[in-house]
Amino acid sequence: MASGGGDDDTGGKLLVNRYLKGEQLGEGTYGIVNKAIDTKTGNTVAIKRIRIGEKKEGVNFTALREIKLLKELKDPNIIELIDCFPYKENLHLVFEFMDTDLEAVIKDKRIVLSPADTKSYAQMMLKGLAFCHKKWVLHRDMKPNNLLIGADGQLKLADFGLARMFGSPGRNFTHQVFARWYRAPELLFGSKQYGSAVDIWAAGCIFAELLTRRPFAQGSSDIDQLGKIFAALGTPKSSQWPDMAYLPDYVEYQYVAAPPLRTLFPLASDDALDLLSKMLTYDPKARITAQQALEHRYFSSLPAPTIPSQLPRPRRKGDSGNNKIPDLNLQDGPVVLSPPRKLRRVTAHEGMEGNMHRADKVDEHPSGTRHTDDMSSQSSRIPMSVDVGAVFGTRPAPRPTLNSADKSHLKRKLDMDPEFGFGE
Amino acid sequence: MLGQPDPTNFCFRKPSHSIRLRQTPSHPPPAFSRSLFGRRDARVRRLAGIAVPRMAANFWASSHCKQLLDNPEDADLVPAADRERGITPEEFRLVKIHMSFHIWRLAQAVKVRQRVIATAVTYFRRVYTRKSMSEYDPRLVAPTCLYLASKVEESTVQARLLVFYIKKMCGTGSDDKYRFEIKDILEMEMKLLEALDYYLVVFHPYRPLLQLLQDAGITDLTQFAWGLVNDTYKMDLILIYAPYMIALACIYIASVLKDKDTTSWFEELRVDMNIVKNISMEILDFYDTYKIDPQRGLPEDKISPVLNKLPAKS
Numbered sequence: 001m002a003s004g005g006g007d008d009d010t011g012g013k014l015l016v017n018r019y020l021k022g023e024q025l026g027e028g029t030y031g032i033v034n035k036a037i038d039t040k041t042g043n044t045v046a047i048k049r050i051r052i053g054e055k056k057e058g059v060n061f062t063a064l065r066e067i068k069l070l071k072e073l074k075d076p077n078i079i080e081l082i083d084c085f086p087y088k089e090n091l092h093l094v095f096e097f098m099d100t101d102l103e104a105v106i107k108d109k110r111i112v113l114s115p116a117d118t119k120s121y122a123q124m125m126l127k128g129l130a131f132c133h134k135k136w137v138l139h140r141d142m143k144p145n146n147l148l149i150g151a152d153g154q155l156k157l158a159d160f161g162l163a164r165m166f167g168s169p170g171r172n173f174t175h176q177v178f179a180r181w182y183r184a185p186e187l188l189f190g191s192k193q194y195g196s197a198v199d200i201w202a203a204g205c206i207f208a209e210l211l212t213r214r215p216f217a218q219g220s221s222d223i224d225q226l227g228k229i230f231a232a233l234g235t236p237k238s239s240q241w242p243d244m245a246y247l248p249d250y251v252e253y254q255y256v257a258a259p260p261l262r263t264l265f266p267l268a269s270d271d272a273l274d275l276l277s278k279m280l281t282y283d284p285k286a287r288i289t290a291q292q293a294l295e296h297r298y299f300s301s302l303p304a305p306t307i308p309s310q311l312p313r314p315r316r317k318g319d320s321g322n323n324k325i326p327d328l329n330l331q332d333g334p335v336v337l338s339p340p341r342k343l344r345r346v347t348a349h350e351g352m353e354g355n356m357h358r359a360d361k362v363d364e365h366p367s368g369t370r371h372t373d374d375m376s377s378q379s380s381r382i383p384m385s386v387d388v389g390a391v392f393g394t395r396p397a398p399r400p401t402l403n404s405a406d407k408s409h410l411k412r413k414l415d416m417d418p419e420f421g422f423g424e
Numbered sequence: 425m426l427g428q429p430d431p432t433n434f435c436f437r438k439p440s441h442s443i444r445l446r447q448t449p450s451h452p453p454p455a456f457s458r459s460l461f462g463r464r465d466a467r468v469r470r471l472a473g474i475a476v477p478r479m480a481a482n483f484w485a486s487s488h489c490k491q492l493l494d495n496p497e498d499a500d501l502v503p504a505a506d507r508e509r510g511i512t513p514e515e516f517r518l519v520k521i522h523m524s525f526h527i528w529r530l531a532q533a534v535k536v537r538q539r540v541i542a543t544a545v546t547y548f549r550r551v552y553t554r555k556s557m558s559e560y561d562p563r564l565v566a567p568t569c570l571y572l573a574s575k576v577e578e579s580t581v582q583a584r585l586l587v588f589y590i591k592k593m594c595g596t597g598s599d600d601k602y603r604f605e606i607k608d609i610l611e612m613e614m615k616l617l618e619a620l621d622y623y624l625v626v627f628h629p630y631r632p633l634l635q636l637l638q639d640a641g642i643t644d645l646t647q648f649a650w651g652l653v654n655d656t657y658k659m660d661l662i663l664i665y666a667p668y669m670i671a672l673a674c675i676y677i678a679s680v681l682k683d684k685d686t687t688s689w690f691e692e693l694r695v696d697m698n699i700v701k702n703i704s705m706e707i708l709d710f711y712d713t714y715k716i717d718p719q720r721g722l723p724e725d726k727i728s729p730v731l732n733k734l735p736a737k738s
Contacts, residue, residue: 057580057583058583058609067624072486135485164578
């Protein structure tokens with residue numbers, strides 16, 4: 001069934017009497033993505049063709065999550081799911097077309113981000129997040145390449161394949177979410193009952209990344225990730241974060257005092273640093289919310305955020321090279337600049353983990369190589385910072401997505417609570 | 425599941441549908457919110473752990489809310505294709521009741537949460553406000569709804585497991601019209617998504633029920649009221665009313681039947697009691713009319729003739 005419609009990747013075809021199919025943009029997590037013209041509106045759109053699972057499990061689980069949540073979330077800072085339709089036994093999702101993503105902006109060395117530009121991106125990111133949280137949706141995969149940027153410069157949250165609704169009392173969630181570099185400390189300590197604060201931590205990491213143009217903390221394992229965070233922000237004391245010691249995977253770290261934040265972000269304004277420190281607060285209960293962050297004086301003080309349409313654009317690599325569309329992680333990325341060593345490590349290692357990371361029930365995702373794609377698109381750009389360990393070959397530093405977890409262990413952790421147990 | 429409550433304790437008249445007023449987003453329930461999340465805010469928050477109950481903040485802007493039927497009679501409209509085959513509104517309703525049981529039994533075999541069952545039945549009922557049973561065989565739509573709901577509610581049941589249990593449940597008799605293969609379910613899943621217009625998030629009365637019972641201090645009624653809520657899925661109420669109103673109606677029935685005085689509590693909520701009483705009456709009418717055996721559902725001889733009017737599966 002999956003390979004059934006192989007002939008319609010050629011383009012130039014009118015689908016369901018509405019979409020004029022264009023070039024193939026790449027292969028995403030769960031299907032092929034094509035550019036298309038919506039003849040009803042004249043807009044360019046991205047059409048994702050959902051493969052039907054080879055293991056006879058119907059419409060892809062991740063795709064279903066995305067449909068379910070995006071149908072409820074309509075906001076200028078959230079990717080729009082324009083339409084869904086079945087065609088040739090495949091489900092097609094129509095998204096608004098997006099030119100690029102925040103990762104491309106951060107990594108493009110030619111771009112100079114002014115304080116006003118950074119503020120604009122941070123504000124759009126937080127607006128999208130505040131809307132999600134208002135609707136009780138956790139994104140759970142905030143990272144620069146999931147923040148897409150449209151032709152008008154608007155930044156939009158995309159890829160809701162890991163997102164889910166929250167608010168069920170005491171319901172357990174998996175802590176195996178987010179790419180590791182954006183994972184909140186409570187998740188790294190194995191917390192299973194978490195809330196919107198996890199998205200805020202990730203947003204804080206992205207904010208920091210905007211300020212310095214390199215990932216805030218690039219851990220190579222969960223333990224290392226925590227070590228890097230603590231080195232930057234100091235080891236949390238129990239007075240700072242009372243619940244910390246009760247988290248499932250809590251381990252005690254050697255005490256390191258926090259260096260002044262200013263030393264890490266020499267060019268940031270005081271307001272920016274104040275907001276950042278509130279987003280990167282250890283105790284999730286004390287962490288600022290998206291709405292509070294938007295009301296922070298950083299956004300009302302000068303300089304005013306840049307108007308989206310005037311934000312700098314990353315240079316395009318050819319027509320489709322650097323273009324990003326929702327959840328598209330180019331598998332056959334056009335130019336791979338990084339040494340093959342890096343790629344090999346990525347595909348052999350992270351693909352499996354990416355798979356795990358997507359799965360609520362692991363065996364539903366037989367071919368999820370999402371983060372393999374992710375990685376190659378990552379490494380197709382020149383890294384901004386040099387990880388000394390990686391250079392000297394002592395320790396790999398790929399953009400990690402998930403620590404390896406024993407399958408059955410993960411399975412056991414997922415969605416097992418009897419919330420509505422009685423009465424059944 | 426529960427037996428038939430005794431409706432004689434009720435002294436109010438059956439109101440007509442005309443006074444039923446569905447609250448819309450433009451007319452949110454401020455009094456309700458204040459009472460539930462204001463004065464007893466701390467308690468509700470504690471109850472909810474890290475997160476405040478989602479319903480109040482969210483339902484009014486949801487697709488579920490927008491899709492509520494303006495006219496309750498719409499749920500009973502028999503699609504043209506089915507009318508041509510001689511299916512009456514009563515028969516149409518019977519099939520929906522019967523299939524709710526079918527989903528229920530299947531769900532118990534594959535062991536899913538209550539919420540999944542409720543979502544599945546809601547999908548099932550929504551489909552038949554738009555599609556005909558002649559075109560969408562309810563015997564296939566029912567298990568497919570359960571399949572889809574299990575995925576949406578994040579507790580996936582494999583299609584082959586469903587097929588296995590359908591065969592086990594319906595395989596012995598002459599009932600091979602209930603039997604389908606995996607590919608039938610997967611094909612129907614796509615058609616179902618389209619029929620539902622890809623709106624998949626559904627709210628249910630269960631969570632507000634627990635919160636409201638807690639708030640009213642009558643948690644000893646939980647089991648009984650929960651059973652009532654379960655039974656509301658044998659009807660189309662979930663397509664018509666806000667879930668918390670259904671929860672309130674169940675609390676109302678439960679408190680009257682168990683002699684709990686909740687009058688002042690209801691007054692304090694300042695919800696439209698006409699709606700609550702309307703829903704309550706509909707529920708009691710339902711018990712009165714159908715007198716369904718909670719274990720076995722409707723007798724086969726009532727259902728088979730109706731289903732035989734539908735085209736044989738291809």
